[in-house]
Amino acid sequence: MARRLVLILFSLLVSAGCASGVEPISIHDPGVPVEGRRLIADAEDGVAIARAKRDEAAHQLRRMEQWRRAVRSYTDWPDGSSTPVTALNNLVDSRVRLAQLRMDRAELAITLAQMELEMITARVAVRNDLAVYDLESLQERLERRQESAREIDRDIALHMERLDEVHQQWWSAYSAFVRQGGDATPFYPVFDRPI
């Protein structure tokens, strides 16, 4: 959660009008060579794509959280199902956590895309004598953010391992419950996701 706040704050700082001071270049500017404009256009596409992916991640997170609420509020569990129910709750929490991590990553992806756009804009400007920028420091900033992204990727990979364990616990508990003659029917509607 804390990390998420930090990332959001950082994203706001970065996205708040080009903190590095790189002036945007229009892709329709005839004074810029076509190749340069193409690079900038691709980078802009990257930002748009990152935003779309962030929206998708946010949607998935919402669904997961709604689903968790629905599971928590379900009370009509059959007798003797405390173990699988506990395992199920763990599973739900774990999936929500994964969705949260992916959301964080998606937010960071927007920041990265914006920084890459800045970087490319600066390079094009420098190559075509349109402006002077400290490319090295821009690159360093970008690499620091990329390292942050790698950290989150690692967290996601590790969490997926953890989620796999949680899955195994859940399926073990569930199949044991069924073998003992438990009523598995209530578990079916519980897995309905909200739209």
Add this chain to the structure above:
Amino acid sequence: MYRIGTLILVGALLIGGASLWSGCATPTYELRDTAEVEALRLRITKVRNAIDETRFTIARSRGATYLPELYLRLAELLSEEARYHYQLAQIRERGAGADLFVPEVRLLKNEAIEIYRDTLRRFPESRQAARLLFNMGHEYRELGDFDEMLVAMQRLVEEYPDSPLRFQALIVLGDYQFDQDEMREAAHYYSQITNDDLSAAAGLAHYKMAWVHINEGECRPALTSFERAIQSTREWEEVRGERRAQEELIDSLPGVDQAVDVRRNSLADLAYCYSQEREASEGLAYFREWSDNRSDYLNGLARLARRFRLMDEYAGARDVSRELLRYGAANRDRLDDARTLYSTLAELEDFSAIDEDVRLINAALTRYHGQIGVSRSQATELFEEFELYVRDLVTSAQEEMMEARGDTQRELAQRVSRAYTAHLDTYLESPERTSVILNLAEVLALQGEHFRAGQRSLEAALLLDDEEALRDALYDAVAYFQTSLEREADRTQYESVVARAAMRSAGIRLLQLGGVDEERQRRVKFAIGESHYDAGEYDEAIDKLTLVAYEHPGSTQAEEAIRLVLDSYQTINDFDGLIYASRQFLAGGSPASAELQADIRNILEAAEQKKIDVLTLAAAGDDGVELAPLRDFAEIHRGTELGERALLNAFVAARSAGDTSRMAELADEIARDYPQSEELAGIFSSLAQSAAGRFEYEEAVGFLERAAEHNPDRRVQFLTAAGELRDELQEFDAAEALYKQAISASPGAGGRAAALTHLSQVLERRGSARQLAGDLHPYRDDGLPEVLVRLGLAELARDNAQEASGYFQRALSATGLSAEAEARAYYGLAEVMLATLDLFESLDDLTMIQEFITLADITQQNYLNAARQGSRRYTTVSLSRLAFALDYGANRLESASFPADMDSGQRSRLETAISGRVDNMRATAMEALDACSARVWENLIFDEVVRGCLRGDPWDAVLASYESPRPRRAVNLGDEAEMLRERVARDPQDVESLRELGRKTLEAGDPHLARVIFRRAVQAGGGGTELNLLGVASRESGDVAGAFEAFARAARAGDDEGRTNLTNLLRESGHPELAEEVPERF
């Protein structure tokens, strides 16, 4: 005036007051006639007025030609008045009795008759005679005086054959006979009309003839007569315009059956005979043909229907009932028709048009029951009655449908389903509604309309109270929807969405209901899960299908569920999920069968590879290699084949980017975590190649040695390559050791050839004949020319000329002999010859002198052959040794002595010859030395042998020695050189970077490595500067010959420093004279 007005006013007041008084006092009732009576009375008054007028006119028309018309008119008026009186009496006497006593009628009619008679008598030629007769006859008939009637009519027929009234008279006559049941006589009269030309009465006559036939029990002619009646009437209709006058006349006649609609009545009346004579199946067509309008048609059909009902002619009744239901008016008759239709269908078990029939029956009911005259209770009763009919029919139809097959069944199913639907739409309150819905669902399913069948089953479920029936209905709904969903091509988007939602809803409800057997539960749960898959809701599909699999392990549904789960992951490209799920299904307690697990293993392997491919692709980004995801993945899966593959891919990615430091890291990691990896040898050899490209020779050798450790099959090659690197650095001891390791690691002769060759070259440089012979002797039978010649030279140096000779001969006869080996072989043979020359102890015999000279010549030839092979080294050596051998030979010849008893003259000649030969040999020796010396500038050779030649000292040993390089000290160039190394690794042709790297290496104190670098720079296109630096490095490494060559080439390229260094080198080497030549030559 005032008084009159006052009187009037008073009178009015009195009258009004009296009225009021009377009204207030006692109510009075005034009898009044009904409107009908009033109308008749009015008519009577009018006709009387008309009679009076006519009489008056007659009175004043005496002698007029139109008197007969007036009398006719008068008589008709009297008759008319009589009619009105009769009607009046009928109204007043209503309900009183059948017989009426109306004397006015008789009086008036008698008077009319009198007028007719009198007129006929007075005007027998009148145009109205026929009319008069007819009217008179009519009056007689109405009075019941039939005899007089007959007379009058007969007279008309006979005396006025051309009158159109004749036909009417015949009709009357015929009717009389008919009424008297005298059919023959009646027919006699009627036939006079029918056999005559077409007339207005023809149709009627035929009609009455038909009835004659009917009464005689002859239906066939009756049917014909009815048809003629219709036909005649139709024909008359067509010509009536032309005969308007006649028609008007007929229309004005009293008493004639003008009210008879011949066509309508004929059609209706022929029903009986039709039913007797013709096929019931043709009835509709027949009646349609003989009808002129819908009303007549339906009217006739109604009669036919009744006939068929009475006859139990079910097929005919069915067809006619249908037609009446289709086109008839909405009245009670239709209800009877509907009942008829039901009973005929039930009797005939004819359900071929059940949908249409049900619709007709329902329509008859619904069109009737809403009429004002129908009470609610009547309507309710009718609904109940008809509901039974329809339900009976449709369920019977369904039974028949179940027994049918193929297209027949399909078509019937469609009709039955429509019929059921019509039932449900009409009989909303039917007590059996639920059963009907379920039946409909069953039929729809049989039709293949599973979606609608499911909807109906759900509808029934909403109405059912019985749990068992409810379970069945819900289960059927699920099954139907599932089947519908399986048929992709036929579904609309709407049906898909609804089917899935409805199926899930039904399934959940069924499960919640409980009491469902295990098999059904399994099917339903699987269907629910599959519906999510079908809808693209893969998250839900995965969870729910997995629930099914774990709940019902080993079942068909479990197997299918698992396959769908895995397919879901693949569809959404979630390779992580697919990997985890696959492992889960392969782990202990898995619900998957052994056969399925075998498939899952393949899936898992493919997924893992795909995952790694994706990571690898991502790693190779546009801005360099990003290995973190791959390494993280490898870390997570450490110890598994997957982890190993991830690291290998990371290594490949690093190599493609030229990142040797990460390559080395990864190689260490792989070697540490996967010591048994089959790729390690390749990895280390790659690293070695990369390190060598960066001139990190120590590391390269180390990697090759590690590669050799991990791949016994290629150990020889790796160690040989390592030896070559050491060789290049002039670390001959280390190279020798590596070559020997390679040779000992080789299982056979073929694998060690390269190592042996290199070893022989290294040992040759060392110059120790004993070591050369000792180390190479074990491999003499490998047959390698390079080894044989060196072995030969070593043996030669050890005075084993004979053995050496054998090696040289073997080398010369071997295939793949190189120039170097051939030069050595010939050189060796020359040395063998020289050694043989040394065996001559004294030259005091002519024969021995001769042999000595011959052998010397052969020796010379061999040296020259060796020199011609183009060996850089052994051309020089051969020339030098040739000079040596020639001097030796010349010296031996000079010391030759002749026998004492030789003739002086002969002695003198021999001495002259020998002296000449000696001079020649010495001269040739000088030439050889000169040729050897000349190689300094011609070939830029400045080794010890050449330097000897320059001094005039031929080489005096078999083996030519090599300069020993100074020992090498490896240095660490630090980070400064790192960038240069990367540059040259990326671009081996980067001369500038190579030069700079070489400088740094030289400055750091490793001239051996610098030499290698500069040599690469020269090969990459470097010029005088690089050549000069190469010379400097060579000199500092102890390679004087190499230095000389490099400096000379640099000087030749115009490099001043090179020229200077060359001059200095020559001076330092003790050849100032050569140094003096440098300015001239360069």
